[in-house]
Amino acid sequence: MLHDPNHLYIFDTTLRDGEQVPGCQLTTVEKIEIAKDLEKLGVDIIEAGFPVSSPGDFQSVVELSKAVNDVIICALTRANENDIDVAADALKYAKRPRIHTGIGASDMHIQYKFNSTREAILERAVAAVKHAKKYVEDVEFYAEDAGRADLEFLAKMIEAVIAAGATVVNIPDTNGYCLPDQYGAKIKFLKEHVKNIDQAIISAHCHNDLGLATANSIAGVQNGARQIECTINGIGERAGNTSLEEVAMIMKVHQQSLKVGTNINSKLFTHISRKVSEMMNMPVQPNKAIVGRNAFAHSSGIHQDGFLKHRENYEIIKPEDVGLAEADIILTARSGRHALKHHLERLGFSLDKEQLADAYKRFLDLADQKKQITDEDLINLVKVEA
Structure with missing residues (x-):
């Protein structure tokens, strides 16, 4: 599979891994609406579901395949023929179908999940890829729990599945176990020790159990991964998946050093984040990077003053780059005169130095009592002055 080494493929699994969160199930109609937004956003691959898992998931993959034109539609399977047959059937209308099959790679999974041996697991992995290849050209293989797998065995498995026809090899940190340098070293080892690695794209699929999913994914890219599997708002099982918006903005901010780009239109992030x-029914934490309510809110006086003098003092991303109208200067008891003056001017009031000093004293008394200062409060402050 030919690919541009400077392009990072964004594999969105909001509708598959993201939807596995209890209480977050979507109808097929809702999935199609989100899929169309993901297509506009510029993702390269949409993982539409796990067709064998339920009739609803099967139907969603069928309908998403019809609804989406330019994006690769991917269906998940386990390493068995029936799963793959069902996935191929669900993908029959996809313009660009991909089957995503795989099996456990760690000794923990081999012994306690499959009650098997490395040799038998290797055979199943190769057989699954070969079977999927009968249906589609584009086959992705996941080595589950690669984060805890023996490196030599993992390299052997990856080499075998690429030889069997895998076009993408997914190295999941299934339990969010790795540190960034460990995950990066794992990708580097595969790049250097798998002799046919240049015939496939390496994919990073990291979970956030220790809050390291994004850091691990970026470490993967720095060491040769060229696909990141992620979700809108970082939703997913347990502590969630790598966050799509974080990855895309990291690529944008650090374009010069990472030398890798995406097709993502970041101006759509606020819209799609709120819709998902x-x-x-999954609230976004207020301090969530990029799309949280407070991501562009400045409330401390020192920050506000620096921001109002020159926004880049405290902003590495412009709010309009992610679809927000402007940054918020939030008034709290820690806000300074500069922030108060900014808001009063916004409301049409121009105070001299002395008037501002008086208003600021009253403002601090009020801010100590109230959690949130409204425009109405500010107007009343100035009316007292008058």
Whole structure:
């Protein structure tokens, strides 16, 4: 599979891994609406579901395949023929189908999940890829729990599945176990020790159990991964998946050093983040990077003053780059005169130095009593002055 080494493929699994969160199930109609937004956003691959898992998931993959034109539609399977047959059937209308099959790679999974041996697991992995290849050209293989797998065995498995026809090899940190340098070293080892690695794209699929999913994914890219599997708002099982918006903005901010780009239109992030949050009934934490309510809110006086003098003092991303109208200067008891002056001017009031000093004293008394200062409060402050 030919690919541009400077392009990072964004594999969105909001509708598959993201939807596995209890209480977040979507209808097929809702999935199609989100898929169309993901297509506009510029993702390269949409993982539409796990067709064998339920009739609803099967139907969603069928309908998403019809609804989406330019994006690769991917269906998940386990390493058995029936799963793969069902996935191929669900993908029959996809313009660009991909089957995503795989099996456990760690000794923990081999022994306690499959009650098997390395040799037998290797055979199953190769057989699954070969079977999937009968249906589609684009086959992705996941080595589950690669984060805890023996490196030599993992390299052997990856080499074998690429030889069997895998076009993408997914190295999941299934339990969010790795530190960034460990995950990066794992990708580097595969790049250097798998002799046919240049015939496939390496994919990073990291979970956030220790809050390291994004850091691990970026470490993967720095060491040769060229696909990241992620979700809107970082939703997913347990502590969630790598966050799509974080990855895309890291690539944008650090374009010069990472030398890798995406096709993502970041101006759509605020819209799609809110839509996914509402449809899945999953609130976004206020301090969530990029899309959280407070991500562009400045409330400390020192920050506000620096921001108002020159926004880049405290902003590495412009709010309009992610679809927000402007940054918020939030008034709290820690806000300074500069922030108060900014808001009063916004409301049409121009105070001299002395008037501002008086208003600021009253403002601090009020801010100590109230959690949130409204425009109405500010107007009343100035009326007292008058």
